[in-house]
Amino acid sequence: MNQLTCLPQDSVLWGTNILADAVARFADHGIERPITFTVAPLESLNETALQPHIQQSVGVFTDLPAHVPDVAVQEGLQACIRLGAKSIIALGGGSVLDAAKAVSYQHFQRTGIYLPIAALPTTLSGSEFSHYFGITETTGRVKFKRSYAIRETTPKVVVLDPVLLLDTPRSLLLSSAIKGMDHAVEGMRKVRVDHPHAIMSASGLQRFFNVLERWPERFETRLAIDHGLVTPHDLLQLQLAAWQCYFSPASVIYGLSHRIGHILGGTFGLPHSMTSCITLAPVIRACAEHYGAKLDIFTPAPNGQAAEQLAERVAGLVLRLGLPHRISSFDIDKSQLGKIAELLNANYPKEVEDLGDNAAVKLELLLERLW
Template sequence: MNQLKCLPQEAIVWGHDILETAATSLGDYGITRPIIFTVEFLETLNRDYILPGVRDAVGIFTELPAHVPDFAVRKGLKACIDHGADSIIALGGGSVLDAAKAVSFWHFEQTGRHLPIAAFPTTLSGSEFSHYFGVTETDGPQKFKRSYAVRQTVPRLVVIDPRLITDTPRALLLSSAIKGIDHAVEGMRKVESDHPHAILAAKGVERFFTVLERWPQKLETRDALQRSLVSTEDLLQLQLGAWQCYFFPASVIYGLSHRIGHILGGTFGLPHSVTSCFTLAPVIRACADAYGDKFEIFASGSATSTAAESLADRLSSLVRSLGLPSRLSALDFDKAKLCEVSALLKDNYPSEVADLGAGAGGKLDALLESLW
């Protein structure tokens, strides 16, 4: 039976220079007495474009490290309760958004009420459209990033404006775009090629490629804008691409590329968005049989390669052209730790590992070795 599962998201608003207008309308979406979750780097953006429109903000919380450690969620929950917050504004990337979702859920666990969220995303992974979030458990002998899916935590409102990503550091912005493509590709795992996810995801991936394949080398985004090498419309196209790649999150499920990233990030501390840069293309090749002909929807028209090979080659070429890490070794990862990564994947994500086919355990070890 085919299914399209929808989330209780009320609105996505997008356009150029809409931040102040959107901030003044938050009350229309039940975002009242909000606490603002963000990071210090975004203080100027918050002060200049969000706070002026939010008349009833009760505080700002910035103790939000990467990978959403459990102690940060506890601190965030305490801040919400201490300030009497009735909602959360999440201004930031995936870690900020995941922290807001986790706090909303833990608030429900403690009080019986989820805190509604308004998302102002500053990266391109698409977390703002989903009900998925991860929390890194730090109390045990080994850190582990546990995944959750709680429908009530999906941001009630998402605001998309190129200004939000103009000053996002180059490596973070561009690698988060690869993570966005990862959502589109691995979203095919449990749906067919005529599913609405597939149709929109293919459009989103092509939006990403169209802009990123002509992206200037080395320059930060603001510098590229000032030199007219990219435009604010290009930035908006990237943001819309992220949305299309992850338009129906409740209808899709993560695959092996994501799961490798969760282990490398939550347990070993690598930047979450960067992991897809060196996991996605190899996983596409390794899991091609499990996906069958589904990758054809992303094919670029190569007559000499399979759809999986064509897509993987295009991704690898894009990662190289953007100057993003294409190997684990580029991040000074200890090769001896690969056996721990493999064990954690086999223990916690057996169905994703099974996508490798017969002899999946040995194939996983070889795949991880090739990533290094």
Template sequence: MSAIDSSVPSGEYTYLPIERVHIGPGIITRLRDELDRIGSRRLFLVTGQSIAQKTDLIARVEHAAGTKLAGVFSEIKQHAPMSGIRRATTAIRESKADSLVSLGGGSPIDSTKIIVKELSEDFQRPAIPHIAVPTTLSAAEFSHIAGMTDEKLNRKTGFRDLRMVPRLIFLDPELTIPTPGWLWASSGVRSLDHAAEAVYSPNHQPYVDTLALKAIHLLFQNLKNSTENPADLMSRLNCQLAAWMSFAGVVSVGTGLSHSIGRVIGATWNIPHGITSCLTLSEVMRMEAKRNPERLALIARAEGKNTEGVPTDEAALDAADGVADLVRRLGLSKRLRDYGISKG
């Protein structure tokens, strides 16, 4: 066997077992058809208090399902505390639900993944179908990872298992309109974090590069406008597509230091992961610019910067500056003290 030529890209790509993704305004109306197709008659919805109390999204999902929900658990909190997941699991068992829909951001979606794992006794029994309806840009619906918080230890933990990925996903920009602007914007920065760290990953590869760089381009083109004009459904959908693309590489090329630091900050100070990416990404990119200037230069071009004739080292730093500037233009902060984190 001949030796592998290190100058030619090599690697592997793992596809996640997502069965179908529905895309577009009003696409949630196809929910009933999907429930009929999978033979579900008792749909249970998992979400958080904000969606339950401040929006009509639960009613809209129930209407789209064409049947009364078997139950609703709306007490999932930020960073998915284990106590809430346990209560939700109990409620679902008692309801005799035969499918689950997670509605919201990363916490309801991750919680539902873990609930599926628990109900199937760690997949020793057939898994209950999970349908994800995201309202943020966290991309948790495209992830095989589910995070939760151990409240006693105040520590983020979780699971990685390809079988936890939702079976069906609905990317409906109409359902994202009630999402608070700061949450939409910061979760978009989280998707940017996924994409950027895929590009400068030591395991980077051409397929993932293509999707990650397109995600970065779409976010720089659409995130600010979609935040300021949530009724611009094309802009909202472009961001949803970017979130999808941003996560294409995580299972195959991994994440980096920005994610690692963010997990600690999020669980310790109860800060959303979108905000942790605002705090960490540009700073980590400055460090990576010294180690991987060619990869960071690719990100600069995806951001829309003209790098023709610009030295690679300078273009690499421009990429980090671009992220910091985007965070600023979104009205978000990258200072720890603005989120109640002191030096002490």
């Protein structure tokens, strides 16, 4: 049977210029004595648009490196305990959201109490709608980003306002949108076309394409708005697209594009937002038989060509936006492809099986193409 599994998220608030009013109402959602998790590049936004409106703030924590290393989680947890925080406001992208969830979970392990989270996302991957997070373990033989799915860490309230995206670096903003698209596509892995994920993500994917396929080639977002090339409405459409593509994360199981991204990011340090730019289109092609006709919901095509047409459209968008599309764009030696394959086979065998017969051999060929 099909099943929709709902997460304990109280409210999603969206609109233009709503941030101040939304933050002032956080106490209505149990966000009391909050500590703000964010990163140094967002300090100005935090100080001017967020902190003046927070009730009973206990402080700000900014030591949050990418990929959520376990040591940073422990430091964040200690800050929460030391300051007597009863909740977390997460201002930032996926790594900040992951850190907030990880700290909330470890706070429960320590005290028996989860810290409720309010999410103010500055990227488009959609982490604010899910209970998934990763922690990069740094003490083993190799670094490994371990995935968790803890329902109680789902952010209680999410605020979507275009102002949150204005100063996100262009490459980060646009690559995170490709990550959002990855949620739409790989979310089809275990559901049917009548599932709410399929219906919502088809709308979200098209919303992404509608805005991104006319995105200016060079300008940072604020400058693009000043030149009339992008509007706040466009930014809000991207935020809504991310939500639609990740509308029912507890009901779906993601696939090989995500898993390769976890290895490339957690173990080898690639920016998490960039990994889907490298993996999504090639994995759509490589796993086309596994997905079959289900991908028609995104790109209706005759003679079973939906996967190829969708992959071509995604790949073309990545190139047009000037985003990296090869592992070799980063500081990884080609000799590491074998280690990537080994980690995937050991930790994600079900996702590797999506490649079909002789999956191990096909995985090696896929990684060569990604290189």
